[in-house]
Amino acid sequence: MAETAPVSGINAFIRGKSFTNFILTVVFMNAIVIGFQSYPSVDEAYKTLFHNLDIVFLTIFSIEVVLKLIAYRTSYFKDGWNLFDFIVVAASLAFMSSPFVSVLRILRVLRVLKTISSIRSLRRIITSLFMAVPAIGSISLLMVIVLFIYGVVGATFFSEASPDYFGDLSKSLITLFQIATFDDWANIYRPIAEESPLSLLYFVSFIFIVVFGMLNLVVGEIVNNAANIPNDEEEKVASLEEAQTHKAEATELALLRKEVRELKLLLLEERNERIGNSG
DSSP: OTTHHHHHHHHHHHHSHHHHHHHHHHHHHHHHHHHHHTSHHHHHHTHHHHHHHHHHHHHHHHHHHHHHHHHHGGGGGGSHHHHHHHHHHHHHHHTTTSSOHHHHHHHHHHGGGHHHHHOHHHHHHHHHHHHTHHHHHHHHHHHHHHHHHHHHHHHHHSTTTOHHHHSSHHHHHHHHHHHHTTSSHHHHHHHHHHHOTTHHHHHHHHIIIIIIIIHHHHHHHHHHHHHHSOOHHHHHHHHHHHHHHHHHHHHHHHHHHHHHHHHHHHHHHHHHHHHHHHO
16 A cells, blocks of 8 residues: 555646646657757757757656656556657667767657647547548558549540540559649640540549548548547546446445444344353
């Protein structure tokens, strides 16, 4: 019981709003410093300051990892974001004095991703995105099939009208991908429309199927998964209900123990009376 108190105190501290806001502030400051370091003239002028600030940031992130390890112990590594933070901080410490400057800069940039691990709403979005990966894979396969069909049709009917865009299958696929992003697709369509009026059906159907249809399926799947993830309020309510249940069970157990003790006393008194009467 003596070890539980400090751990619960640290747990409450690192879950507190003040600590979370402090870590977020440090993350944003770290991002600002990294942005300034991308300018060679500014980096050269304030090199010592940036180096000292980076040490301060890394020290704060290291303390955060240590506090979470003390509070969560082995369960710390069961959370993917905690594991990511640990790897980034450990790698930053390992490469701090190494000659691999590019690796160290990449690790500094990755620290900005701590914003996601610190803000629950962002974690919710990323979680829903990963949950949608299987469905997105199926939709992507269907999209590849549709692109291939439209690519063959485009190369077959529009190769002479627009050899730069539909000269062969590879050019046709690149053009279709460009159209799917709405990148100057009208200028691709107009020269072809002058020679082939039926090209309107080709382009419009492709845009409706791929852009308005399949891409919206991806967005819909992500939104659906996000709706299925319990929000913070639901988690708080569930935790409160669980705590109340444990409290009720503990109260009931205490009453039961009290009744058992009283019953034992009654039986003991009755036994003593019998012994006294027999004597």
